[in-house]
Amino acid sequence: MTFDPLDMNNYRIEKLPKMQKSGFERWMSILGGPLSVVMFVFIYWFSDISFLNEISSEGLSATALQRLQSLGADGFSRINYAMLAIFVAAIILWITEAIPNYLTSLLVILSIVLTGVTTEKTAFAQLGHPVMWLNILSFILASMLVKTQVAKRFALWFVLRFGKNSFGVMISFIVINLVLSAFISATTAKAAILLPIFMVVAAIYGATGGENRNNFGRNLVLQNLFQINLGANGFMTGSGATLLAASLIAGALGENSFGYTKWLVPALPMSILLILIAWFVGTRLIFRLKPEEKKPCIDGGMERLRQELHSLGPMKTEEYKAVAIFVCVLGMWATETLHGISPTSVAFIGAVVALIPKFGVVKWNDVDIPWHLLLFSAGAYTLGAGLDASGLPGILVAEAFAAIGITAQTPF
Incomplete structure (x- = not known):
């Protein structure tokens, strides 16, 4: 059977070769x-x-x-x-x-x-720890969007609507990654949704693999992998790593939790700026696009994406529910200072509504919670608690400064 570069099933994560250790x-x-x-x-x-x-x-x-x-x-x-x-x-x-x-x-x-x-x-x-619960509940909410396929529908629709040329495609994936980062806390889930889409788009623009490689394909793949991770950094619930960082910051400040907007306001603009810098450097300096790489090379390529979107059928009730639940959750996260409900409690509300039998969107067996990641996070939190109980970080810092002649009596 010949390889079809426009078949999205060829790019599922489970079909990719496993990277061997060096x-x-x-x-x-x-x-x-x-x-x-x-x-x-x-x-x-x-x-x-x-x-x-x-x-x-x-x-x-x-x-x-x-x-x-x-x-x-x-x-x-x-x-x-x-x-x-x-x-x-x-x-x-x-x-x-x-x-x-x-x-x-x-x-x-x-x-x-x-x-x-x-x-x-x-x-x-x-x-x-409250952030551990926020981690668990965020994965429940993310599973809701993946199970209903509303995230995949949005990504396909956006590319078809605005990806008319190479510039539109690149900007479309920037927007898609940022939007999905606000909703989905698992970077692997985002990659599973977007990988088949951007690989097919790369093939449409001539990067079909083997000897048929070009700078458009290199840019699209590398930019997406970069955006999946960097986009997650813009939101406290964007990934397990950002939740862990929020917990460590809260601990350093002597607080039990870290507000959603406290993270969003400084982090999101920085993430957007770095993504745009990467897009400019990639497409204009490192992998400059040739004129023939700026337009589709395969006739009917976008039609294949349109068929994939049509195969999802019309928006289902579960998809509308999923969008409504998560928009409400995001709204409450963003307005924490007005109502005083913590991000963890807000996530509890969203997860409970999503899991309610008949009325909700997902069943418990549909929820994908990476417990190995949560156990890793618990160990990191416990390590932080041990460092706090022993006072070791402060002791080491004081000794380091003393070694170079800086003490409490130093006038600067």
Whole structure:
């Protein structure tokens, strides 16, 4: 059977070849486990770090002061050794991927509890952090848009409506990525929706693969991959990574949660600016488009996309419900300062409505929640809680400044 470059089924994620690890990455994964164990044992039991032996209470957070009072000076010193050992070992395991990331997170949580860095209640409670719930609920809402195929319908319609030439196609995908980022918190789900569409569009403009490659195809593929991730950065619920970052920022500020608009106002304009810069650099400097690459090369190519859109049929009741639910959720997120309902509570409302039998849009079995990602996030939150309880970041920063001669008495 000959390969049809205009068949969207040929570009599903599950049909793509799996990327194999390079030789260096394989060695990293082999050495990562033993190296992390050696570093943990050395730091915790055999190292002698002078500034961790005698820790001043000056500059410690309220949580760290409570642990100091509870454990005494010697005990507090030991949990800082433990926290440094756990942190170094976790970073090695996460970077080398010697074991799955979620398993590293579970080991982090267990190690923090067993070494007494913080209490079981504090460590295990991180899985119930408000941002963790926002993560879970965002995936429920995203599954609603994917299951009803309203996201795919919007992407096809927008490309057909505005993608009349190469410029229109590029701008269309910028808009599509930004809109989907506001609604779908899983970057993999966005890629699964958009990959078949932009690969077919690339083929329509002459990039059919093999020897038939051109700068339009290179731009379209690279720009979309960039936009899927960078567009997500513009919204607090755009991806698991942004939710994790929001949680870490909230923790650093001593707050329980981070407002949706607090993230949106600075992050979205920056994301749009970087996407536009990437579009300009890609199409005008690095992969400049030739005149023949600026117009479709395959007759009837756009008609194939139109047939794909028509195959979805007319808008269904479930699609209208999905759009209505998410527009209401976004509206409440954006007006948090007016009604005072937290983003997590708003997401709860949307998820409950979406799951209500008969009235809702999705069933629980239709929901795609990446629990491995949530366990990874829980480990990262617990690591942050351990760092806060031990006061280690402040201790290391103070020692670093002292090493270069900057102290509290320095007049600048």
